[in-house]
Amino acid sequence: MQKHQYEVVVVGAGGAGLTAALYASKTASTAVISKLYPTRSHTGAAQGGIGAALANTEEDHAEWHAFDTVKGSDYLGDQEAIDFMAEEAIDAVLELEHMGLPFSRNPDGTIAQRPFGGHTNNDTGKPVRRACYAADRTGHMILQTLYQQSIKNKVKFFDEFYVIDLLIVDGKTAGVIALELKTGEMHIFQSKTVIIATGGHGRVWEITSNAYSYTGDGVALTLRRGIPAEDMEFFQFHPTGIHKMGILITEGVRGEGGVMINGEGERFMERYAPTVKDLASRDVISRAMYLEIKDGRGIDGKNYLYMDVTPDVVNHYAEIDDRKNPDGSPYRVTADEILSKLPDIIDFCETYIGINPIADPMPVQPTAHYAMGGIPTNKYGEVVVDEKDTVLPGLYAAGEVACVSVHGANRLGTNALLDLIVFGKYSGLKAAEYSAREPFPDLPKDPAAFAMQQLDSIRNSNGNENMIEIADEMKKVMFEHVGVFRVEEGMQIAVDKVRQLKERFKEVRVDDKGLKFNNNLIEAWELSNLLDIAEVTAVSALARTESRGAHSRDDYKKRDDKKWLKHTLAWMENGGVRLGYKPVHITNYKPKDRSY
Ligand SMILES: Cc1cc2nc3c(=O)[nH]c(=O)nc-3n(C[C@H](O)[C@H](O)[C@H](O)COP(=O)(O)OP(=O)(O)OC[C@H]3O[C@@H](n4cnc5c(N)ncnc54)[C@H](O)[C@@H]3O)c2cc1C
Numbered sequence: 001m002q003k004h005q006y007e008v009v010v011v012g013a014g015g016a017g018l019t020a021a022l023y024a025s026k027t028a029s030t031a032v033i034s035k036l037y038p039t040r041s042h043t044g045a046a047q048g049g050i051g052a053a054l055a056n057t058e059e060d061h062a063e064w065h066a067f068d069t070v071k072g073s074d075y076l077g078d079q080e081a082i083d084f085m086a087e088e089a090i091d092a093v094l095e096l097e098h099m100g101l102p103f104s105r106n107p108d109g110t111i112a113q114r115p116f117g118g119h120t121n122n123d124t125g126k127p128v129r130r131a132c133y134a135a136d137r138t139g140h141m142i143l144q145t146l147y148q149q150s151i152k153n154k155v156k157f158f159d160e161f162y163v164i165d166l167l168i169v170d171g172k173t174a175g176v177i178a179l180e181l182k183t184g185e186m187h188i189f190q191s192k193t194v195i196i197a198t199g200g201h202g203r204v205w206e207i208t209s210n211a212y213s214y215t216g217d218g219v220a221l222t223l224r225r226g227i228p229a230e231d232m233e234f235f236q237f238h239p240t241g242i243h244k245m246g247i248l249i250t251e252g253v254r255g256e257g258g259v260m261i262n263g264e265g266e267r268f269m270e271r272y273a274p275t276v277k278d279l280a281s282r283d284v285i286s287r288a289m290y291l292e293i294k295d296g297r298g299i300d301g302k303n304y305l306y307m308d309v310t311p312d313v314v315n316h317y318a319e320i321d322d323r324k325n326p327d328g329s330p331y332r333v334t335a336d337e338i339l340s341k342l343p344d345i346i347d348f349c350e351t352y353i354g355i356n357p358i359a360d361p362m363p364v365q366p367t368a369h370y371a372m373g374g375i376p377t378n379k380y381g382e383v384v385v386d387e388k389d390t391v392l393p394g395l396y397a398a399g400e401v402a403c404v405s406v407h408g409a410n411r412l413g414t415n416a417l418l419d420l421i422v423f424g425k426y427s428g429l430k431a432a433e434y435s436a437r438e439p440f441p442d443l444p445k446d447p448a449a450f451a452m453q454q455l456d457s458i459r460n461s462n463g464n465e466n467m468i469e470i471a472d473e474m475k476k477v478m479f480e481h482v483g484v485f486r487v488e489e490g491m492q493i494a495v496d497k498v499r500q501l502k503e504r505f506k507e508v509r510v511d512d513k514g515l516k517f518n519n520n521l522i523e524a525w526e527l528s529n530l531l532d533i534a535e536v537t538a539v540s541a542l543a544r545t546e547s548r549g550a551h552s553r554d555d556y557k558k559r560d561d562k563k564w565l566k567h568t569l570a571w572m573e574n575g576g577v578r579l580g581y582k583p584v585h586i587t588n589y590k591p592k593d594r595s596y
Contacts, residue, residue, distance in 0.1 A: 001448060003188045006031040006156070007435035008428075009176055011163045011218065012197035013038035015139070015417060016399025018146035019424030020195045020381075020431070021155045028432040031189065033158045033178050035213065038147050042199050042211040043420065046139025047250035047344060049116060049131030050096075050421070051414035052089035056110040057129050057326035062086040064122040065130060069415060070589045072118040072281050073408025074549035074559065076231070076567070078585035081379040081404045085415075085422050092421040093132050101145040103134050104341075106326075114255040114341075118281035118412040127255075127279045129326070131414045136250055136344045142417060161187065162522060163217065165451035166194060166225050166395075167444060173394030174441040177451040181522070184515025188447050192438050193394045193431040196222065196375060196383075197424065200400040202235075203526075204534045205368035206472075206479035209241050209248035218401040220529035222375050223536065224454075227385050227392065228569040228580070230403040231373035232533070233541035236411055236550045237484045239285040241367025242352060243304040248369065249345055249362055251413045254278045256341055257333060258309035259317050260285065261361060262297040267317065268305075277321070283410045283550045286366040290484045299363065306361035309342070311335050313361075366484050370411055372550065373540075374403040376569065381427025387569065387582040394434060394441075396427040405567065408584075409549020458524045463507025467527050470501050470508065474527075474534050482538050487554045491542040498534045505531060536570045539577040544568065561591050 008024040010017045013034035024030045034041070053060040066086035070077055097103060097111060104112040115127035134141040150157075158178065165177040167190075175190040201216025202208040219229050239260070240249040254260075259278050262268045272288040273280035280288075293303050308314075315332050323331040335358045339346060342357075349355045349362055375397040376384045383395040399420045406419060477497045481490035505528060512520035546560035547553045569580040 009191040014041035015043035015420035016424040017197035020428035023428030048252035049133035050417035052093040072412040075591040076408030200371040206475040207246040208368040215526035230376040234372040236370040237366040238369035243363035246367040257314035308361035
């Protein structure tokens with residue numbers, strides 16, 4: 001077993017992990033461990049943009065950005081952290097620019113910005129241009145830029161190393177255990193601090209925009225070490241995944257003027273969100289789509305709708321909306337402009353479904369997209385482990401795996417990329433600060449014992465259960481019953497089913513008994529993570545008897561601030577889930593009804 005020693009160990013090489021590593025490595029010895037080659041991280045798939053009130057083409061303010069985020073969160077977001085993020089956003093984007101990120105530009109050379117759902121001018125309620133973008137490849141550009149900077153700054157990378165356990169000694173972080181995928185060898189990383197930046201867990205659901213690697217490893221391994229997961233019932237369904245496949249079509253399409261159309265040719269969002277229409281927040285649009293489909297107004301009565309960005313349709317509705325360019329002239333688009341702003345989307349549609357979005361509408365349905373919940377942290381990325389926000393020394397989390405909570409019950413588009421950069425930075429800085437004042441902790445006697453025991457129980461299982469079947473059954477039951485709309489009976493079915501599947505998983509068959517690149521074993525491990533996350537999600541959702549943000553119940557249709565203006569904490573204990581709650585931090589904005 002090889003042993004390594006670093007002051008800061010970052011788990012994950014996406015936008016959050018790389019930003020954390022960049023900042024930590026300025027003063028502390030830093031290693032990044034990643035199960036994927038860094039530039040394959042899911043951040044590279046982000047399309048639409050990163051939010052910051054730069055006000056490059058129209059009036060905008062960090063306070064407006066903060067309020068939109070609070071409102072988008074359905075008042076479950078922690079307001080102090082949200083204010084912090086909105087204020088830091090401007091410097092964060094400029095810093096990326098100075099690192100060399102090739103943003104799309106305005107004619108005057110400033111960073112171009114486009115409207116995105118839920119981002120508004122707080123005086124008029126109309127959409128505001130706040131999303132900074134690099135065509136529809138914003139995440140790709142962020143990831144490449146951060147990776148180049150990390151290489152330049154000599155961050156040490158352990159690529160294709162899979163972290164399977166977190167070491168805690170006497171209540172302090174002591175390192176991680178990782179499996180080297182190429183050799184199957186275990187590695188012990190002794191460290192003063194660990195920053196978990198492992199991304200999300202959308203693979204719990206059948207239709208998802210998320211990468212295959214989105215298996216919730218960070219949340220699962222902290223749950224197994226007695227750390228709770230926060231607000232897991234809040235998982236965002238993005239309204240526009242390609243029908244049946246879930247591949248994401250960015251909200252940027254609607255930012256450029258695309259509209260949602262039902263089977264009767266009607267722009268139905270006018271009825272649900274009269275002011276912002278197709279730019280309402282994602283939970284609002286996904287629910288509207290569900291209702292349209294339920295009432296038989298899907299395309300040909302089926303379970304999908306159209307998103308239309310063909311120039312004639314965009315121009316028709318731009319005229320009705322009286323939409324203007326920044327210079328006051330009427331907003332109109334040509335096919336070439338659409339092509340230059342959304343090249344990847346057009347390419348995806350042509351490749352996967354043989355449709356050219358400049359000539360024909362795109363068939364779309366809601367797709368599981370983003371985890372608002374995750375490992376509880378404060379605004380410095382420090383992991384907090386109970387109702388009183390007690391910090392676990394040396395442990396940090398940032399990015400989609402973390403719950404700060406700035407997204408509350410529903411995240412606004414462009415705020416995830418922002419979250420990575422802001423909280424990645426602060427977790428890196430704080431971890432380096434902590435490392436400068438603390439000695440290396442001792443390792444436990446047999447550091448890899450817990451990890452080995454779990455791994456061996458999967459590797460040596462002689463059972464006959466097929467992991468693909470277990471995974472499929474979990475994904476289906478979660479999509480059907482813990483999806484866009486929820487009721488008690490359905491969620492109970494999901495809880496029971498996931499528990500049965502966990503039992504069946506104990507008899508899972510792993511055919512490959514080898515060490516080198518044992519993908520079969522890794523897939524089984526990832527499924528065990530997803531099953532834990534599915535259980536925690538379904539149990540947290542069942543308990544919350546209200547509708548808020550992405551958690552929408554047919555049997556409790558209203559938000560209930562008296563009872564439920566609080567964060568859920570879920571611990572995995574004694575083979576089940578224990579729930580607790582902690583208050584929401586409210587500073588400037590008192591909870592109000594959400595209208596668009
Ligand atoms: C299709 C798509 C489009 C999106 N578009 C936007 C957008 O336009 N704007 C926006 O704001 N947000 C967008 N989002 C959301 C946003 O991109 C993600 O939330 C964000 O990129 C997550 O970054 P991250 O650094 O937390 O994780 P990731 O970038 O996914 O990185 C996770 C890292 O963790 C590593 N890892 C995971 N598990 C382990 C393990 N066990 N051991 C070792 N390493 C591990 C992986 O190798 C990877 O390097 C989009 C998301 C998707 C899926």
